[in-house]
Amino acid sequence: MTDPRLTPLAASLPDTVPFVGPETQQRRMGREFTARLGANESVFGPSPRAIEAMQAAARDVWMYGDPEAHELRHAVAAHHGIAPEHIRVGEGIDGLLGLLVRLTVAQGDWVVTSEGGYPTFDYHVTGFGGRIEQVPYESDRVDTKGLIERAGWTGAKLVYIANPDNPMGGLQGARAIHEMIEALPQGALLVLDEAYAEFAPEAERPEIDPTDERVIRLRSFSKAHGLAGARVGYAIGPAPLIAAFDRVRNHFGLGRISQAGAHAALADRDHLAHVVSQVAAARARIAAIAHDNGLAPLPSSTNFVAIDCGGDGAFARRVMTGLGARGVFVRMPGVAPLDRCIRVTAGREADLDTFAAALPEALEEARAAP
């Protein structure tokens, strides 16, 4: 039953969000996960200084956060060495993507993305009546040339790429990204989702002039900075586009505690370096656990590892379910052939011990299934 007052567009949409949270799964199972390795959160936590800043801000929470997020915006700008008019701070990359789609995609407009790419981007595009051209991955990597080609065919407004990639974990080097930008059709905007940028080698991060009108980059405090539950991200882009977010954003949307936490997290470079090194060690261990079980880990420049379970999507789903039943929360890509993999977030020693113990059993169970 749908409300008759919905717009024709809203009436055409399903009542579903892109992800089922681990809390929902826990409620269904009737118990908690022991190892939470499914949402690419940073189990290593945020900077202790960010926690302190948020705890202090909690005492002042009767005040709205600064609707301009002036201090955080300026700190981010200084961090990147660019002017603040190129920075827009917002409620996570998810929130910023929603606003960007709203600003640029009218009903019937095309966007291009990867088949099996970030579902929340697709959710926003569908939600604003846009049409989605999906380009299959090529050998488990985003097909950057394919994206550009289809953008030309469709006259796409947006071309979306996550780099480093989610859900497969691969990295396009700086050169590949620059080639995409140069080849981008007139009128298209490259949406470069860099949620996992901090985990990639610095030499491979593209340098992009923030005045370049062809690109908007998105960064997150949810991954390397460990602030997923505070919901903060930012966009870097040409000033007129960045300014346009003021046309549609929820102006008090970024709360006081979140602003304080992100500001403190950004300043703590030592903690970030510590997390990045912990994540690298955890990736190596996940790869080793995969090998120990005769499975193939994919190369990763993120805080997770996709593991090829050696079967089809149904098999990988059985492995994922078996891991869940043993207290290990992981996720898997949504489409073939990517869905032969499970995706395991970098965890602490204890998390990965749990995973290492559960994986052989889950595999055995999955193989024994009728």
Next chain:
Amino acid sequence: MTDPRLTPLAASLPDTVPFVGPETQQRRMGREFTARLGANESVFGPSPRAIEAMQAAARDVWMYGDPEAHELRHAVAAHHGIAPEHIRVGEGIDGLLGLLVRLTVAQGDWVVTSEGGYPTFDYHVTGFGGRIEQVPYESDRVDTKGLIERAGWTGAKLVYIANPDNPMGGLQGARAIHEMIEALPQGALLVLDEAYAEFAPEAERPEIDPTDERVIRLRSFSKAHGLAGARVGYAIGPAPLIAAFDRVRNHFGLGRISQAGAHAALADRDHLAHVVSQVAAARARIAAIAHDNGLAPLPSSTNFVAIDCGGDGAFARRVMTGLGARGVFVRMPGVAPLDRCIRVTAGREADLDTFAAALPEALEEARAAP
């Protein structure tokens, strides 16, 4: 200069949000306000238990908040004695209003609201291409019959009323609201913004069956609960409409700390009662200060008092500016004849001492202006 890739609708909008925050004013002045009495925040603060809950949640902030906000949603439902499918928790009333407008207002659709009413509602409607029919206040009160009449003329999708009212502070009794609902034209939805409900006498709060398809009610944790900086509100309404928010919402939008704070705040009824009584005392003192200066305070069922400064909008603006120069942040309504008033939030003793000292000087200065 506007980005050529914006949709025609986005291209038609100005780069401006509805409010200039006090932080922006402070940056312009080069100093801080002594008394922050302009944004109807709760200077009395949230429950200490809410602060503790947020501080504890800050330690777990590496995890996304539950995208279903299950515990908070169920707690709110239990508080109202209704089923959870009638409750939608979200990023403040502002965020929920934006989603509601998106769900119901297609380009060219009409909504009805009061002239000088909540600017953020108008911002959302304009932002989705809706058309706004504004009904003037009648003797400083919302013209409920006028709203219904214009809804009939225009075929409005939404009829917005804040009750208790912002910016004037008045209350429509339960009976007037029930009369509105009964008279509502077919196809219209009454948007009952009850951000200030906790400050109104309980006997005057309308009882509305949550299955009633004609009404959606909006509640806030930003006012009486003192959590403005955490951004949490909720909607109460018919289940199909409440479910439809899943079509368009930012599914991880409500962070972990905010959920924890709101949950704890809701449970602390003693603190709420304490705040409501402090606010009542502060309102009386603001009224007395107004009288002492020969000004007329308007009756208020909120946490602020509108004070008729006895002149026109330009005069009230001079008073507001004079107060600001003396460290007192207040706001004023945006349109005549409401804009003969300034709007002063209930403050602590010290805040109101500052206001009492500043007001005569600001008035004298305003009267002396050429």
